Amino acid sequence: MPTxxxxxxxxxxxxxAGAGALAGCTREGPADTAAAADTLxxxxxxxxxxxxxxxxxEAFTRKTGIAVEVEVxxxxxxxxxxxxxxxxxxxxxxxxxxxxxLAGTRAGGTLLELGExxxxxxxxxxxxxxxxxxxxxxxxxxxxIWDQSILLAHHELVTEADGDASALTFDPGAPSDxxxxxxxxxxxxxxxxxxxxxxxxxxxxxxxxxxxxPDRTAVxxxxxxxxxxxxxxxxxxxxxxxxxxxxxxxxxxxxAADHLAPAGAETVADDRLCQSLFLEGKLGLLxxxxxxxxxxxxxxxxxxxWSVHPVVAGSDGPRPLVHAIAALGxxxxxxxxxxxxxxxLTWLGSVEGQRPLAENLLGIPxxxxxxxxxxxxxxxxxxxxxxxxxxxxxxxxxERGNRSAEGTEAALPIIAKVFQGEETAEQALPVAQKEAxxxxx
Numbered sequence: 001m002p003t004x005x006x007x008x009x010x011x012x013x014x015x016x017a018g019a020g021a022l023a024g025c026t027r028e029g030p031a032d033t034a035a036a037a038d039t040l041x042x043x044x045x046x047x048x049x050x051x052x053x054x055x056x057x058e059a060f061t062r063k064t065g066i067a068v069e070v071e072v073x074x075x076x077x078x079x080x081x082x083x084x085x086x087x088x089x090x091x092x093x094x095x096x097x098x099x100x101x102l103a104g105t106r107a108g109g110t111l112l113e114l115g116e117x118x119x120x121x122x123x124x125x126x127x128x129x130x131x132x133x134x135x136x137x138x139x140x141x142x143x144x145i146w147d148q149s150i151l152l153a154h155h156e157l158v159t160e161a162d163g164d165a166s167a168l169t170f171d172p173g174a175p176s177d178x179x180x181x182x183x184x185x186x187x188x189x190x191x192x193x194x195x196x197x198x199x200x201x202x203x204x205x206x207x208x209x210x211x212x213x214p215d216r217t218a219v220x221x222x223x224x225x226x227x228x229x230x231x232x233x234x235x236x237x238x239x240x241x242x243x244x245x246x247x248x249x250x251x252x253x254x255x256a257a258d259h260l261a262p263a264g265a266e267t268v269a270d271d272r273l274c275q276s277l278f279l280e281g282k283l284g285l286l287x288x289x290x291x292x293x294x295x296x297x298x299x300x301x302x303x304x305x306w307s308v309h310p311v312v313a314g315s316d317g318p319r320p321l322v323h324a325i326a327a328l329g330x331x332x333x334x335x336x337x338x339x340x341x342x343x344x345l346t347w348l349g350s351v352e353g354q355r356p357l358a359e360n361l362l363g364i365p366x367x368x369x370x371x372x373x374x375x376x377x378x379x380x381x382x383x384x385x386x387x388x389x390x391x392x393x394x395x396x397x398x399e400r401g402n403r404s405a406e407g408t409e410a411a412l413p414i415i416a417k418v419f420q421g422e423e424t425a426e427q428a429l430p431v432a433q434k435e436a437x438x439x440x441x
Contacts, residue, residue, distance in 0.1 A: 039067040040337075040344055041092035042327070045078045052356040060347045066340050086110060091330045093341045094348070097141055098325060099132050100399040103236075105328070106140055107402065112329035114139045117342040121349050125366045128391050129324035132398070141326025142349040145363025147290045148392060149222045149320035151312060155305035157207060157284040161185035165285060166387070168312045172227065172251040179285075179312050183209025183260035186284035195259045202259040211274030211286045212255040213267035214416050216408060217398070218288045221321040223248040225396035226314030231408075236401025238411070238440075241433035248314070250425035253418045264419030278306075287311055289321070290364060290388070297383060308387050322395035324366065364388070407436035 042057075044050050050070045057068045071092065073081055079101060085091045086108045097105065105111065115122075115138060122130055125143050133141030153165035163182040171177040184195050190204035214220060220240075221231055229244030239245075256264040262283075267273050275292065277283035279299035288296075293308075300306060310318045327348045329341045347353040351369050358365040358374040361381065365374050371389075378385045399405050414432035417423045 039069050040094065040340055042068055042070050042094040042344070043073055043078075043092040044070060044096045045073055045075045046362075047072055048360065049357065049362050052360045052362055055356045056347075056353050059352060060344065064340075064343055064347075066343060068344060093330055093332065093337070094327050094344055095330065096144070096325055097133075097328045098398075099323065100405040102133065102140065102328075103135065103400070103402040103404075106135065110330055111140055112331050112338065112341065112345075114142060114329060114345060117329070118142060118346055118349055121346060124368060125349065126324075126364075126368055126391050128322050128395055129326075129366050132322075132324050132400070133326045141328050142345050143324045143326045143366035144348065144354060145357055146322060146324035146366060146391075147363055148322045148388065148395065149218050149287065149289050149311045150388065151309040152278065152286045152288060152296060153307050153309060154278065154281060154284050155307055157186050157281075158182070161284065163284075165307065165309045167310070168285075170223070170226070170251065170312050170314055172247045179210060180255070180258075180260060183255065183285065185209075187260055200259070202263075205259070206282065208262050208277055208283045209260045209285060210255060211267075211278065211283055211288075212252045212261035212419075213264070213271065213274050214252075214412060214419050215271065216412065217321050217323070219252060220249065220415070221396040221398075222287070222311045222319050223252055223314065225319035225321070226312070226316050227251075228314070228316045231397070232400060232404065236404060236440075238407055238433050238436040240411070240436075241429035246425045246429050249415060249418055249429060253421070253425065256419060257421060264421060268416045268419055290385075293378070293383060293385075294361065297381060308383065308385050310387060317394070318392070319394060319396045320392050321398060322392060323398040325363065326366075401440070403440040406439040410439040411436040 050072050053070055057070065061067055082105065091110060122139060126146060129143040129146040133139060133143060151165060151168065158165050161182060163185065168179050168182065169177060170179040186207060187195055187205060187209040188207045189201045190206055191199070193200040212219065224231060224240055224245045227244040227248040229240065229242045229248060231238065231240050233239045253264055255261040256267070262273055262277060274283060274286055275288065275295070278286040279296070281304050296306065311320045312318070327345060329345050332338055332341065349367070351367055354365050354367045354370055355373065357363065358370040359377055361374070361377055365371060375385055375389070399408055411432040414428050414435060418425045418428050
């Protein structure tokens, strides 16, 4: 079955910097609105982010006199609680949001449109992240952090294979390509043989080439977009069963079938297998996201050297999937409180408001002036992220539109059959697309 990491905007980066104990102004679970009527409530789904926000919000209170209480509702409960609070008119004043749930929440008519509230401040934020929260030209969220797909390389394995992971490409229409050639040279069995060598035994592989598996955010989205396809069109309709999408998915499944990646049946059964192999030093190339940098840093420790690179490029170039988390404002029906909410949202969009998130490595900061702070913080942690110095000009996009997460959830088990070798992409993707569209309605 697909996991939430495969289905939605991955938020792993939110919880990997070390949550620690929360200070007194933070609480768990939905607050009693009557008990804090004169205090603004802000809801997030991660302890580490809540702890980082406290430093920022203490400064906000000193500057404005407006008190803010941060409440943490864990991921699974967050989305269960949201529609209940909409129905009960019990939403917090400010809440975290992802793009998959934006349209449905906005449809409830409870959100503040933020264009006039933030004004020109929006020009200081990463455009790619900001645009994810525009609907019909109106802005509904203040982006806080964003993540993108990346390629990680095991330095020794790639070097020994005479490879360069900095600008890898793939071409499904060619007999071979740089990605397949490098993956073949990296992959070895117990006798030191490579795929294609006489006597090669795939069941005894000790090192694997590329982490091809049906992960929506890290692999499927970027490869389909790089081939010229898309997961959804501009109206939010699922369109991944295009010729480009079929070609990209079949290519990824063939990497596993040709023993250049771990077996498809195994990666479907364990969606963390490729990451685990990389941490063990047994996988040369892992396509993942900035949200997993903490896990890789902690898991590898000093075992081997690794590096960060752009995702594998196709005919349309490298197309990393970009997603963002934003702060949304809830209309209180009261002008004075709405003004306070506006001040808080403006603060959350400022350098001062986002600096603690950047310094604690909680995603890439949405405010462009903090990108250097984020990059330096990772350098201090021993990771060179200079390959990510600029935001991608043409990224792949995350789920958008009402019930888009449910659509992807319906599609992924069917797409998994291609990796398992049970069906071809040409057979499976039209069925998966049909199920995805049905799940939205």
